[in-house]
Amino acid sequence: MRAPPAAPVLLLGLLLLAGVACGGDAVSTSVPLSAGGAATTPERAAPAPPAGSVTLISHDSFWVSEGTLAAFTEATGIEVVHQTAGDTGQMVASAILTVGDPLGDVMFGVDNTFLQRALDADLFEAYESPALAGVHPELVLDPGHRVTPVDFGDVCANYWIDHFNADLPVPTTLDDLADPAYAGMLVVQNPETSSPGLAFLLATIAEYGDGWEDYWAALRDNDVVVTAGWEDAYYGEFVSGGGERPIVISYASSPPVEFIYADPPVDKPPTGVITESCFRQVEFAGILAGTEKRDAAEQLVDFLLSETFQEDIPLNMFVFPALASADLPQTFVDFVELADDPYVLDPADIEANRNAWTERWTEVVLR
Amino acid sequence: MRRAGRRAAAVAVWALPAAFLAVFFLYPVGTILFEGLDGRGLDRLVELGGRASFRSVAWFTLWQAVASTVLTVLVALPGAHLLARRRFRGKALLRAVTTVPFVLPTVVVGGAFLAVFERLGLDDGPLRLTRTAGAILVAHVFFNVAVVLRTVGTFWEGLDPRADEQARVLGATPWQAFRWVTWPALRPAVAAAASIVFLFCFTSFGVVLVLGGPARATLETEVWRHAVSRGDLASATAVALVQLAAVVAAVVASNHLQRRRAVVQRPVRRVPLPRAGRGLLAGNLSLLAAVLGLPVVVLVERSLRQLGGGSGGGWSGGWTLGHYAALADRVNLLPVSALEALGNSLLFAVVAGGVATVVGGLAAVVVVHGRRAVARAFDLGMMLPLGVSAVTLGFGMLLALDEPPLDLRSSRWLVPVAHSLVGVPFVMRTVVPTLRSVDQRLREAASTLGASPARVRREVDCPLALRALAVGAAFSVAVSLGEFGATSFLPRHPDRLTAPLALFRLLGVPGGALRGQAMALAVVLMVLTAAAVLVIEGGRRGSVRGDW
Numbered sequence: 001m002r003a004p005p006a007a008p009v010l011l012l013g014l015l016l017l018a019g020v021a022c023g024g025d026a027v028s029t030s031v032p033l034s035a036g037g038a039a040t041t042p043e044r045a046a047p048a049p050p051a052g053s054v055t056l057i058s059h060d061s062f063w064v065s066e067g068t069l070a071a072f073t074e075a076t077g078i079e080v081v082h083q084t085a086g087d088t089g090q091m092v093a094s095a096i097l098t099v100g101d102p103l104g105d106v107m108f109g110v111d112n113t114f115l116q117r118a119l120d121a122d123l124f125e126a127y128e129s130p131a132l133a134g135v136h137p138e139l140v141l142d143p144g145h146r147v148t149p150v151d152f153g154d155v156c157a158n159y160w161i162d163h164f165n166a167d168l169p170v171p172t173t174l175d176d177l178a179d180p181a182y183a184g185m186l187v188v189q190n191p192e193t194s195s196p197g198l199a200f201l202l203a204t205i206a207e208y209g210d211g212w213e214d215y216w217a218a219l220r221d222n223d224v225v226v227t228a229g230w231e232d233a234y235y236g237e238f239v240s241g242g243g244e245r246p247i248v249i250s251y252a253s254s255p256p257v258e259f260i261y262a263d264p265p266v267d268k269p270p271t272g273v274i275t276e277s278c279f280r281q282v283e284f285a286g287i288l289a290g291t292e293k294r295d296a297a298e299q300l301v302d303f304l305l306s307e308t309f310q311e312d313i314p315l316n317m318f319v320f321p322a323l324a325s326a327d328l329p330q331t332f333v334d335f336v337e338l339a340d341d342p343y344v345l346d347p348a349d350i351e352a353n354r355n356a357w358t359e360r361w362t363e364v365v366l367r
Numbered sequence: 368m369r370r371a372g373r374r375a376a377a378v379a380v381w382a383l384p385a386a387f388l389a390v391f392f393l394y395p396v397g398t399i400l401f402e403g404l405d406g407r408g409l410d411r412l413v414e415l416g417g418r419a420s421f422r423s424v425a426w427f428t429l430w431q432a433v434a435s436t437v438l439t440v441l442v443a444l445p446g447a448h449l450l451a452r453r454r455f456r457g458k459a460l461l462r463a464v465t466t467v468p469f470v471l472p473t474v475v476v477g478g479a480f481l482a483v484f485e486r487l488g489l490d491d492g493p494l495r496l497t498r499t500a501g502a503i504l505v506a507h508v509f510f511n512v513a514v515v516l517r518t519v520g521t522f523w524e525g526l527d528p529r530a531d532e533q534a535r536v537l538g539a540t541p542w543q544a545f546r547w548v549t550w551p552a553l554r555p556a557v558a559a560a561a562s563i564v565f566l567f568c569f570t571s572f573g574v575v576l577v578l579g580g581p582a583r584a585t586l587e588t589e590v591w592r593h594a595v596s597r598g599d600l601a602s603a604t605a606v607a608l609v610q611l612a613a614v615v616a617a618v619v620a621s622n623h624l625q626r627r628r629a630v631v632q633r634p635v636r637r638v639p640l641p642r643a644g645r646g647l648l649a650g651n652l653s654l655l656a657a658v659l660g661l662p663v664v665v666l667v668e669r670s671l672r673q674l675g676g677g678s679g680g681g682w683s684g685g686w687t688l689g690h691y692a693a694l695a696d697r698v699n700l701l702p703v704s705a706l707e708a709l710g711n712s713l714l715f716a717v718v719a720g721g722v723a724t725v726v727g728g729l730a731a732v733v734v735v736h737g738r739r740a741v742a743r744a745f746d747l748g749m750m751l752p753l754g755v756s757a758v759t760l761g762f763g764m765l766l767a768l769d770e771p772p773l774d775l776r777s778s779r780w781l782v783p784v785a786h787s788l789v790g791v792p793f794v795m796r797t798v799v800p801t802l803r804s805v806d807q808r809l810r811e812a813a814s815t816l817g818a819s820p821a822r823v824r825r826e827v828d829c830p831l832a833l834r835a836l837a838v839g840a841a842f843s844v845a846v847s848l849g850e851f852g853a854t855s856f857l858p859r860h861p862d863r864l865t866a867p868l869a870l871f872r873l874l875g876v877p878g879g880a881l882r883g884q885a886m887a888l889a890v891v892l893m894v895l896t897a898a899a900v901l902v903i904e905g906g907r908r909g910s911v912r913g914d915w
Contacts, residue, residue, distance in 0.1 A: 228576035261878020
């Protein structure tokens with residue numbers, strides 16, 4: 001057997017592979033990584049990020065234009081380290097798990113459907129930002145100011161405009177959706193697995209009170225389709241994505257987004273919003289309890305309410321600025337129909353009943 | 368000196384994988400289970416067992432996983448035979464292409480499957496698959512067929528075909544020859560692959576939600592629902608414990624099957640392979656094409672189409688390459704361009720693949736050559752990351768890895784390391800059957816000729832293991848390229864967005880341009896995966912052939 005000494009070759013190969021893996025990174029970030037995978041990153045793994053920085057934890061859908069956070073650093077000398085932590089539900093659950101030993105200093109993105117759960121777990125330290133003076137007062141849902149409203153958006157039924165005409169007018173109310181004339185047209189998301197799905201369930205509870213189960217039984221009789229998430233509803237069942245159903249639960253900002261990202265370009269959005277079906281979602285920022293950078297965290301919360309940040313919100317996150325004086329981009333001015341009187345529910349009510357509601361919903365609609 | 372060095376190396380062989388598993392899996396998962404059980408977890412466990420709805424979820428989880436595994440093995444075996452025993456052009460490419468489904472996000476595959484069902488008329492009527500358990504099974508075959516194809520195929524290649532031929536000469540039918548000669552030899556590899564497939568299906572999340580219809584639930588989706596949607600850690604932990612117990616039982620059973628090692632075969636690599644007959648080739652390929660190809664074709668088509676925009680909606684627009692061109696531009700809702708996200712994915716995959724190869728390779732050596740108790744512990748422990756709920760592992764890492772010297776939860780390297788946890792069992796399971804099957808006579812011959820045990824290991828075992836190692840490495844790279852659930856809980860720097868996450872973001876808002884870009888990104892991710900597999904597995908061919 002004329003064979004090269006294979007073990008050293010093999011071992012060398014493995015080390016080389018590991019070396020390449022680590023070497024490549026070391027070049028860009030000067031991070032040593034041992035072959036066993038025990039990663040130690042001086043600047044990241046250390047208990048505290050470098051002095052003069054503040055860590056912002058957000059859900060995955062948080063984004064701002066390049067340069068927006070840099071404006072904060074320029075004004076204050078404080079660097080923002082931004083980390084995402086899954087969707088809103090995951091982020092809140094993780095934060096509750098690590099309460100007192102937080103992953104960051106400020107958390108952005110807890111909404112009114114999760115607010116009470118976060119407050120009950122004492123996630124946040126109270127801070128009343130001076131910038132609150134300019135915020136729509138109805139968005140301030142915690143009088144103790146443990147959280148600060150940053151933006152809001154509505155979850156509404158959207159419809160495909162071309163599907164409706166003089167003979168079949170656009171439905172305008174929740175009642176209409178249960179009307180046999182609109183049988184087989186609506187697609188909704190499961191409130192157990194989807195945030196817009198939950199918001200729409202809450203809208204119906206706000207409208208019908210104890211009668212909400214009857215309403216959903218009527219929707220079921222009207223052949224409503226339920227999907228797990230927004231993606232499979234909008235892109236699987238709704239006309240826009242190639243499906244056959246002309247009404248879907250989505251956002252008030254969906255029509256301008258359809259317009260902005262149309263391909264090929266269009267003159268106006270192909271979809272509209274049923275404003276009588278909207279549930280208002282408010283997103284908050286809060287200073288995480290246990291932060292060692294209270295002062296920098298306060299400044300960051302103030303910045304989130306500055307015009308620089310607020311006017312950057314619509315075209316990045318497709319929701320609306322909480323600051324009354326913030327200008328909206330032209331596309332939003334042209335194509336957004338905001339409900340005058342959207343459905344709202346007290347966050348404490350939501351938290352107290354949510355599990356029972358979704359359980360009953362599952363019984364009524366899916367079983 | 369040399370002896371000390373050798374002893375240190377011998378210790379490292381088991382200590383390194385053991386430490387890896389302890390730090391990144393056992394400690395985090397132990398911490399979260401302990402935390403979850405603290406208080407009401409045990410009560411919930413008792414309460415759950417009494418609930419009919421929970422028992423039906425558990426039963427569904429089990430039977431769909433068993434059925435998916437059996438189906439996957441049945442669909443893959445003919446293909447594995449083709450890859451192992453026949454020669455045809457494009458074989459390496461076919462091998463690489465079959466790995467592709469691994470990296471596709473379930474939301475994308477789910478959409479493609481729904482479209483395929485619709486076109487084949489399976490969305491309604493007596494053969495309806497849409498929103499049924501059948502759709503889940505079909506998708507599980509799609510995602511996992513490569514595991515069996517590759518693991519078994521690689522092992523099969525090393526079996527001596529002459530035994531089979533002799534049986535035929537003695538008058539056995541092809542079926543008899545397979546049943547009594549090939550199958551017993553193949554069984555350990557099939558058991559190894561099947562156990563991985565089973566764990567994947569048992570803990571399947573996205574496929575169940577997207578394709579099974581809204582009323583469908585498994586233990587994995589229940590853990591998620593309790594922990595994330597309902598904020599009830601105690602119940603989540605109770606379900607996770609049931610899941611873990613089932614997984615341990617399944618792995619122990621499959622390990623037992625694998626250890627009942629069948630006829631040891633001498634690997635023969637010089638036997639000329641017959642050219643594949645046209646009929647055989649066509650039959651096999653069309654089976655694979657139906658399972659793997661149709662959804663992929665739909666994706667490619669969608670990546671080249673404009674959505675209808677203002678007119679009819681849907682995929683009615685014209686053909687375009689624009690979606691691909693747009694991958695280089697950063698759209699507003701992504702912190703980096705799709706191309707940069709692909710680069711991040713590749714970097715993570717190299718790290719994850721490297722770690723998994725080293726740890727899994729060493730673990731395989733321990734399983735085959737280590738002391739019995741240690742070997743069994745490794746064989747079980749390294750498999751568990753595949754079977755534990757993503758929520759458990761993700762939460763566990765957040766909770767446990769928060770203090771020096773293990774303050775890693777915010778480290779960007781925790782994500783690829785978590786990926787490698789899933790890669791390790793692949794590497795181990797592909798290498799172990801090969802190492803075990805190394806002909807004892809070959810090793811004895813080497814010893815008789817004066818080779819030390821270490822030298823036998825080095826010169827006999829390693830060249831053979833190298834090929835299996837490459838297959839495992841390719842899988843672990845693919846696993847990382849596709850991301851997986853647990854890492855969605857870990858904090859991330861937005862500029863380190865990976866391709867699957869970018870894809871989710873693109874699919875998360877309306878607009879035909881974004882939808883098209885997402886499809887183009889999915890296709891590029893597939894091509895990248897196939898290329899990575901080709902490169903990793905291509906590198907080892909010459910060396911193996913040369914040794915023998």
